[in-house]
Amino acid sequence: MQSPSIVGRNWGSQSAMDESSAKKSRLELANGHVKQEAAGEGGAGALVAAEYGSRVELAVRIDMRVLHCPLCSHPYKPHVFKCKGGHFACAACVAELPDGQCATCENGGGGGFDPCPELDTVVSSTRIVCPHAGCGRLVVYHQAAEHQNGCAHAPCRCTEHGCGFVGLPAALAGHLAAVHCVPVHSIQYGKVLRVQAPSEPRTRLLLVAEDDGRAFLATVGALGAAAAVSVVCIRASAAARPRFTCRMWVNLGPVADCNKVLVEMQMRSTTSPGAVVATDEPTFLPVLPRYLVPGDGPSSMEVPLSLRIDRVSPWSS
Secondary structure: OOOOEEEEEEOOOHHHOOOOOOOOOEEEEEOOEEEEOOOOOOOOOOOOOOOOOOOEEEEEEOOHHHHEOOOOOOEOOOOEEEEOOOOEEEHHHHHHOHHHEOOOOOOOOOOEEEEOHHHHHHHHHOEEEOOOOOOOOEEEHHHHHHHHHHOOOOOEEOOOOOOOOEEOHHHHHHHHHHHOOOOEEEEOOOOEEEEEEEOOOOEEEEEEEOOOOOEEEEEEEEEOOEEEEEEEEEOOOOOOOOOEEEEEEEEOOOOOHHHEEEEEEEOEEEOOHHHOOHHHOOOOEEEOHHHOEEOOOOOOEEEEEEEEEEEOOOOOO
16 A cells, blocks of 8 residues: 655644744655754754754655554544554444444453544644645645545546546636637626527536636536526535535516526536536526527527526635
8 A cells, every 4th residue: 555645743832832943853754764954053964853842844654554444444533542452443433333342352352442642643633735736735634535625726527528638627628618619608706697508418608707717617408398507617626615606597588587487506516517417417497498599500499598606605725
């Protein structure tokens, strides 16, 4: 099992948190070698001993198994438990053990589990660098998967047949427009965009925000004789910020609420927008045949779509 590069922190008392007065050293351990990056008057070959209470950062390599529960294989998160026989387990697994007894020590008299604050300290202070290019954020190890799923720098994939393009959301938007000829429309948050979209299944419209360059993809699908329209944000996770809502509607003839079909939804996010099927989305706009209007072709019909996207949370990465 390959070991990740991990950064650990040792936190001291509040009185020693001033880094300008604390001695610092950085050690990088790789393949058994130690690299010194310490400032001071000492000899070039001597490691600086940190006073107790000062903060010291180490870049080390560690066996991933040390940070994973042997019972469920998930990363440890506080609180970690240790049996009397020296075996570790996460809180969730201990709670499911019969009578809380260590199964590994069943015949060896290991007995029950007790909290292990020493490993809790390691688990809480161990961090890894996000692997997505352009991010570089240090994340607590047991939170790394959650961060990577919602990282703004997570790559997005083109799902067009035979296309293997992978890139950042903005790059994928440009790729869809340039290579696959997906129509592009500019939008402004909080303002209505009116556009006619062909009602044929798999019709797509790329929506690019003038405010920040974020990209959204509107998809048209078949719903029997009717059409369905849905919109997604091209990015890794809707847990990321800012979050968006989308309001879509069509009107039958002159604008009148009694002739309007409207839907408002929380925006879902995806790294594979080309794979989105409108009718498979949690929320979509159903457009009955009587709401369709003639298109450019002799028998083509189009959806007279009105759409507004709102940003509903503060700016954040």
